[in-house]
Amino acid sequence: MSSVESLREFVNERLTAAAEEIFRVFKTTIVQYEEEIDRQRVMLDICWKPQVKLHRIELPQQHVCKEEEVLADQQLCNQERNSSLDQEDPEPPEIKEEQEELCTSREGEQLVLKVETDTVMLTPAYEESDHSEAEPTSDHQLLSNNSHVAESPDQKGGEHGDSGSAGDGEQKEKKRHHGSKSHSDYAKNSSDIQHNTHPGEKSFSFDKFGKSFKCTSQLNAHMRVHTGEKPYSCNTCGKDFRKPSELTIHMRVHTGEKPYSCNTCGKTFSDSSGLRSHMRTHTGEKPYFCKTCGKTFRSWGDLEKHTRVHTGERPYSCKICGKAFTHDSHLTAHMRIHTGEKPYSCNTCGKTFSDSFGLKVHMRTHTGEKPYSCQTCGKAFNIKSNLTVHMRTHTDEKPFTCQICGRSFNQTSGLTRHMRTHTDEKPFTCKTCGKAFNQTSNLTVHMRVHTGEKP
């Protein structure tokens, strides 16, 4: 072996050792990043992994560009939002939070515009997003090949199974720089779409790990919308909240603090949105309207409640019987059926009621108030439904028909009672002689036999 060859061999060995060392360090770094990203993914427990790996492995430069775009777009979106929405109006909190997160890409801009429209036009942002999304394109499949998408538990089906060929890289690069395709390319379903529009997608960068943390915390705050996580608890009543600001406002329930007052009537409120909504009672303004029926409302909350009339959504369900309600207050009232609670009592006779209006109607039995009068005979009734039934005596309407004999009745109670003549049911028994009757009034008449009472 010549000295030249020996030198070459020596150099080769050193180079190999150096390369191995570099590779080892690189691999260690990769593993650390992998672990960190996996940790983030587990923490979030959603489908972030595909996007994270995609950018980290294949687009070390891409994130820089995208991050700048994100900032620019964020400003753009903020300007857009500020110019189009009531800046101080916190309503609707949910949607607004979504808006902030949607303002992250050029695609996001479009979504924001839609969402802002729907703040008035009723349709939830995500619903609209879903509608705007097409089926995954072939590009999506292409991208997925090299990006571990198939590993994601959220990516169902076998369409991402193959490992990508070397030639895919350039196409992918082009695709990802093509802003208008960003999230439809990456998305498979609506949940993917939502997450692909978050700023965190771009911020999980390979070479700016510190920044990733910052974005992740912001991402975490947002993701509580999806996870339902509410880490901020009230020390007084134990209620949980997603954000510190929500807890702050809630605490005023306990402190009684109402820092917002109406300049017109002096009424005070614990939060600014309450005051703003109240101010509309003075101005008559009803800026929120239902696009289904056209009804207008003063606040987003009112519109949101109303929307359930059309959607049939019943978000409040009883844990005991499972019955669901459109309002939380309806569930509260319903729970009194199970608890037997009757917080409303009559000052005159002491009778108690489970709901306030029940007491109010009851009071009419003491006052004699009968606000509903028959236009035909002038007879008055304390509640409208009793007048409605009464009107059948004039119209001869008998909507309740016996399926056995065909006889009809103007009240359900009449039919129910009549049915006992077919079933021979006699639930009312004389305690003196044991004779049974199918009507309680017949038993009452019968008792005269024993008491000697004359009618």
Next chain:
DNA sequence: CTGGTGTAGGGAAAAGCCCGGG
């Protein structure tokens, strides 16, 4: 024929429960 008794329906009072909206 009359009065006692039983049967069945008419109608109303009031409470229960639920719902939409302010």
Next chain:
DNA sequence: CCCCGGGCTTTTCCCTACACCA
């Protein structure tokens, strides 16, 4: 979150017509 007003349903009750029988 609370409250109000209202709708529909259900229960309970009083009253009455009618049949049957001694």
